[in-house]
Amino acid sequence: MPLSRPIVPVILSGGSGTRLWPMSRPECPKQMLALTAEETMLQLTARRATGERFAAPIVVANARHADMIDEQLDAVEAGAQAVILEPMGRNTAPAIALAAIAAGGGPAPLLIMPSDHVIADVDAFHAAIHAAMPLVAEGWLVTFGIAPDAPETGYGWIQVGEEIAKGVHKVARFVEKPPLDKAEAMLAAGDHAWNGGIFLFRADMYLDALASFAPDMLVAAQQSMDKARHDGNRVYPDADAFAASPADSIDYAVMEKAARVAVVPVAMGWSDLGSWDALYALSADVDGHAHAGHDGGEVVAIDTTNCLVRSDGVRIAIVGVQDLIVVASGNDVLILPRGRSQEVKKLIEAMKDT
Structure with missing residues (x-):
């Protein structure tokens, strides 16, 4: 796969952001709010992945937010090629499956981004993406490991293994949200990173991994998209078919099980703005x-x-x-x-x- 193939940003916007109540509410969650700048979290996320290296984004979201998403992305000239409106939440793994199918299910590289995170150093983010692309082309599933600056117990961690390309390492293991003493030990060891939930991989490689490790999820996603209703750039997956999908995160369903999983450690001023x-x-x-x-x-x-x-x-x-x-x-x-x-x-x- 040539590295010049445009990267398809996939923006996950299904969260309700209840920890930032009273400003963040189900009808207007935190990604729709301007919390750190004049622009909203969603707009800042879209802006991070624009330019000649990137295609128009695919957004996976709650149907009640469809109008807000279109308005906000149009305002920053980052209109989505597709807004996939989930009939119900099934966690990140099925949501990403919908996006991979919408992207054609082929070798297109997908950059998976939560819609409500902060990245202060966008240049560092882009450098990490560039470092990952050769391995993505070869079929690796890549995650970005956030350089830790505290023994955080609210995040999952990643043990960074051997370097397999410049700036890219094998994942030695994923670590559940740890108790404080374990987090302190991982921070002191210096070979662990926070799991920030940002990924880069080919659509076909992700769907192949689902076929191996979560086949029921893949079938449900495929059937829901086969029967989907389309209205302009909005895609409404079939509710009955999607409801049959197990609810699981990409970490549990795929990343912790697949063989060729890599991590790019990066310090980029990241925060999940979780409180x-x-x-x-x-x-x-x-x-x-x-x-x-x-x-x-x-x-x-x-x-x-x-x-x-x-x-x-x-x-x-x-x-x-x-x-x-x-x-x-x-x-x-x-x-x-x-x-x-x-x-x-x-x-x-x-x-x-x-």
């Missing part, structure tokens, strides 16, 4: 001042340090506080100490019971 604390870490300045967002609400902060304060409507006025996260959206206000934003999920569960 308000993560957003604080991205936006904090050296003086630790209160940080207002790009959301349209007014924030007045006096004698306030080390806080993340955002509003998309009501004015927030705070005096003499530190180490807080305060987020207002619509009729909801979230207030919690920095360091506890992972507990937003508990709040959402508690509110369901009221």
Whole structure:
């Protein structure tokens, strides 16, 4: 396969982003929001994979977001060649299968990207893609290992094995989300990376791997696409056929089982923006001042340090506080100490019971 073949970006946009409540909600999840810049997470993701090396993207998403996706991508001149609207969520492995089939199921290289991650150093990302392409052409399944800077227990890890091409290594093993002591040991060892959920491989190689390791998933995806309804660039896979697919991640279904799996370690300013604390870490300045967002609400902060304060409507006025996260959206206000934003999920569960 010539390296000049355009890479097809596949943007996975099925998540609901509940950890960034109250701004992120099922009807408008975090990838549709401008959280780190003037553009939304989806727009920034699409922009990362534009230019002569890339084809128009394929987006896999929830049907309720179809209009928002088209509007946002058109606004940055990154219109999708196909927006595949899943009838229900079945995790990443079946979603990627739909995209691989939509891309023709042949040797086209697919760049799989979550729609809601931050990559600050796009040049480093592109260099990693370039390093991976010769092995992708040979049929390898490639993942990108994020250079770790903390003993993170919320991510899966990858042990980086022998180098098989410049900048590209065999995957020695995938590691589940580890306990703290194991994460500390992997960080200290220096031969592990975070699993950021970004992949590059040929469509046919991925579908072949599914045929070997998850044949029921491949059949369900293929049948749902064979019976799909088309409306412009929108693709509606058949609901009954897709419902028969097992729900599984690409890591479990394919990457941990396939033989020719490689990793490109890369430091590219990556974050999955998985919490308000993560957003604080991205936006904090050296003086630790209160940080207002790009959301349209007014924030007045006096004698306030080390806080993340955002509003998309009501004015927030705070005096003499530190180490807080305060987020207002619509009729909801979230207030919690920095360091506890992972507990937003508990709040959402508690509110369901009221």
